[in-house]
Amino acid sequence: MYFFHAVKQRLSALFLIIILILIWEIVADHLNMPYMFPSPSLILFKLFDIHEILFYVHLPATLTVVGIGLALSTILGVVLAICMHLFKILERAVYPLLVTSQTIPIIALAPIFVLWFGYSIWSKVVVTILITFFPITVNTFDGFRSVSSEQKEWFLTAGANKWNLFTKLYVPSALPSFLSGLKIAIPLSVIGAAIGEWLGANAGLGYFSRRMMTQFDGAGVFAPIVWLSLIGITGFLLVTIIEKYGFKWRRTR
Template sequence: MRKPLIKQWLSHYGLFILLLISMLLIWQWIVHLGLVPPYILPSPSSIGRALLEDSQLLLGKHLLATLKEVAVGFLLSITFGIALAAGMHAFRILEKALYPFVVISQTIPLIALSPIFIMWFGYTIWSKVAVVFLTSFFPIVVNTYDGLRKSDHEYNELLLTMGATRWGVFRKIQIPIALPAFFSGLKLSIVYCVVGATIGEWLGGSEGLGYYSRRMSSNLNADSMFASVFLLSLIGILLFAAIVLLEKKILKKRGRKNDH
């Protein structure tokens, strides 16, 4: 008999919730006693008040701008990441020519590239999307490519000799085997998207939660700055959870098909 959903959730995350509440209470107590100045580390209650007071601005213009950058960058990362991984898997010459460039792209500091993107695209959404894309496409490419390589080469050759087409082997065998690795890449990528959007907005933006955080930091408004950081963290957690749910749903559906 399956446990109720709430009991399952508490059995998985009960200790985390208890630890989180304890940390917040200790944090509130430390700031309340004056052990840490509130302009350096505001209390959780102060951050909550700032979040409520600035909710119209934070949850309107700035949140939507950040989500738009994350969504566009993530979709581009998925499109080009899958295409590049499949191309390198299918054609050895592409793997030899392009894989080193994929690795090199991650060795360049994003802080150094952001001004270049601003120079190319101006203070538009595309300068931020470029940062998001460069941050997030690497896990998708590498994990998808590694997942496709996991299929048994001898088994694939056997299917080809029995009359299966390369596309059929790719669709029926290699893609299902690569799905767990692909979703691992997606989970990393979606979190990196939020990081990339924040960096892009921090260095050259006029809207978004990263821009708002920078503006509040320069005004020494710690409460509002921490409120925007909290929202950025919450976005990352929710998007990560959405990918996890999608992964479970698709892999479970795949499992039922294989049973039949």
């Protein structure tokens, strides 16, 4: 019964996507303004037409930015979450700053990073870190805080020391929350990379989209966006699969 229910949900989502694409196609054909509002079929043809330069030149550049930025953001976020968990004074000092940092529009800071780092990869990496750092840190820290006092007392009664508490209670409790933060951070990392490339780069999907805009090529603007969307969806699905098969105990409980 569960299998058929899941299949029904996926078919419903697929049906809705097809309907929306058909509406888009009809409206775009009616307006007949491909330089501003290209149809899905025109975008698809453009993807095939420029697939070599996108796949072999600009896609690797964007994936490099996303990979480095997400890796550094994960390391820094997890380390900071652990430090805030261990030192309450650090939590009280840093947590408000984390929240405040999210009120600053990243797109306003991106040109500053271009001035500091030039058109190198690091200006895009810093933008990606800033936009993904918050969900990883906060979700991981909330995972540490989800441990109840009853659980902690049970471990202490069993003779656990501080290291046992951290590795066998706090870390397993925080892992699901960490993965939830990572699922949010992956699409955001794609956005951060695209913003950085849009404002200053020599290669990348965001850079190519901006270049096509200056040529009034509507399909060329949308074609890299399709790849950006695929990167975010693929990363999200990978983390979802890890969460589904690596944390069966969580669903059972």
